[in-house]
Amino acid sequence: MGILIVLVPLALLLGFFFVGVFLWGVKSGQCDDLESPKHRMLLEKDD
């Protein structure tokens, strides 16, 4: 059970990290338009 001393903070840290990533995504405007990417995905890119 002593391992919890490591696991609990680790879990929390991981959680905060992903929340941080999400917030960054929101701030950079990725969540503003959720409709167009659905269509854009289906288009073929002729690179």
Next chain:
Amino acid sequence: MENLALHLEVHHDELEQIHCKHCGAIVPSSRSDLFCCSGCSAVYRLLSEAHLDGYYRLRDEAGVFRRPAPVHPLAEQLNSPQPFLFLDDLEFRSELGIETFFPKVQFYLEGIHCTACLWLIEKMPEILPQELVSARLDIQNSVVELAFTENGSLSAVATYLDQLGYRPHPLFTQKQKDDLIKRESRTMATKVALAGALSGNIMIFAIAIYAGATGFIKDHFDWIILFLSLPVFFYSATPIYYNAYKAIAHRRWSVDIPIVIALVAGFITSVYSVATGGDQNYLDSLTGLIFLLSGSRYFLLRLQKNAFDGMQFSESFYPAKILRNENEYVWVKDLKAGDVVEVPPGLRIPVDGMVVRGQSHVNESILSGESLPKKVIEREEVFAGAYNLDAPLWIRVSVSGDQTRIGKIAKEIQKFEIHRNDTVKLAEKVAKGFTLAVLVWSAAVFIYFSRTHSMFDSFQRVLAILIVSCPCAFAIATPLALIQAFQVLMKRGVYMKDPNEIEKVASIQAVAFDKTGTLTEGVLEVEGVEWQGGVPSALKNYYLGCVRALEESSKHPVGRALSRFSDFTLGAEKTELRVGQNIEVVGLGVSGVIDDQRFEIKAHPGLSGSSIRSALWCDSRLLAVFSLKDRLHGDAKQVVDALKEKKMAVWMISGDLAAPAQSIATELGIQSERVLSASSPEGKAEWLAQHPGTLYVGDGANDGLALSQASMAIAAHGALDISMKAANIYLTHHSLKGVLDLFTVSEETRKILKRHLIFTILYNGTTITLATMGLLNPLIAAVLMPVSSVLILISTRVGTRKLRRLKWAS
């Protein structure tokens, strides 16, 4: 490789109907190619030459997100291209905060309707690499953000977009408002996400405690849960507190009030419990509740961000610069009374004023609803917003900008946009009593039990009651029901700005329709021909051919109606008539010389009912009299009948004269006392203000004021942007049945919400009873809350499934 479709000659079969290769509309028999109009064939050619015909393949394959595109209602009458040159003017740009180099501008595009459009628009930087760096389309709002190259020409790109069929409207003045909306939406997203992440993590720790952890682990996990819940209670839940506060301040009830009570009670109990090592930690359920609640509201909020907010009366920018006093170009806003401006044909008249030189026809439908062009000569008054059709006019300015009639109307509309949000929600009525009852009951319980049990025990019971009586399930399910209803309506072509208005339909008792353009098609059509005695039948087709030849290039509605009629009657017969000396006579007519005979088509006196009459003369001999009528909308009678069945009082308001209005009313079955004719825009608005509980359906800009005053307003298909701004609901299909769909969906949604309310009350009643009797174990209470939410969510899905399978009006 040249595209074959451009060179095919088509013969029209009686049985087969040919569909336009570009837009899919039916090709009239007078055309020998595969397109319905020169616009479509032009776009097709453009795309072929740029090797972009992948557009058509995509459109047919992907085919998703088909949405009928709004079309400029005066497209037929206006042939001159819209000038975009003002976009290149650096002074103009700097005034509006656009960068000089590498400018970024947003445009609202008309006509976006599918994935292929997205592909085409975003391919533009490849087609015009000198001007564009990137193009990004928001398909839901029809807004494209264009990033230009260092010296990219805005007007070139705008013109190209126009030629492709996507008329662009620049969106700059809304920048601040847009930024605000964006920031609000992002903040909401952050709050919801934080609540979700934290409540999820809390549950990881809470599970351990539910599983029976004790001692060291339980104590510490309790504290961890407490700390994790703080941001949720003090940041993510703030909108809930704010709503409750606003409701109390306005002496209204809101479902947020009991929720806040539950949150506060729960928080206090839990903190106390953690601090004293007790068992009543409700924080996992409460944070979960906050997440679900704000999550469902966030999705509802996203739906409210609609295209019609982004649209503004942007056409007032055309022409931004105008020739004044014959020697200088000035901004429209710098014009002063007394200036004389020259307005070329094809543009909107930017001021209210008097004509000092020139003769032309103007289209004043924006103010009068009358789609027939009005002749203007010197010393006649013209109004801002009207389109100048034929020839340049020199106008002396009386007032400009906000002071013009249209400017005043636009301002009025903006004022009323804000006060729209007093919707009467079903929940308010019933649940108001419920909350009060719960509070009174809790007080009673407290007093009663404190006499026999300890203070602490009574307090615990009361807290359990408060927490468990939270109508959270209902609060979560309501936005979801509205979202479903909204999506169902959207599929039927009924666009709502605010889904909350769906409930408002229940309070509507009367429906008023605008006449021209809403109940009628707004397009003149030939009803019949009266050939004069003495005209040999053999020559009839020849004479019709003359009519066609004379009216071929006419922009006048009567001319176009005659042209269509002759096309239709003659079919594919091609005539090689050459017209000499073709003049468009001032008035309602044309004249010309064909085969050495002088033909004239002009207005025939005597209006009969709602018909206008036009006559064909040859060398001063009357050949035929055509009667033309504004055709009734195909659905109109059906919709009026259906509304009457629903016990709605149906009214008709028109800017037209009494006679034509009454005749249409009779045809539709609208009682003559319920017809208002010769109404000005201001008059219509006043009537609506005096008749609350009326749903108004209109289309012209002259309806803008009326739409903003009505309790509920629908802008019919083809409405100008000012009407779309004033109304909350917009019909994208060319059909009035959307009005019926609105009623149907609203009724069904209310049924679902009512069911939820009953469930909530029964459920809460039971749990409160148990809590009062002290039978409610805190653990069970904590679990019951999400369980009830899930039950109601399932009920919402099932209920709206029925909604989607409903039998529709069409």
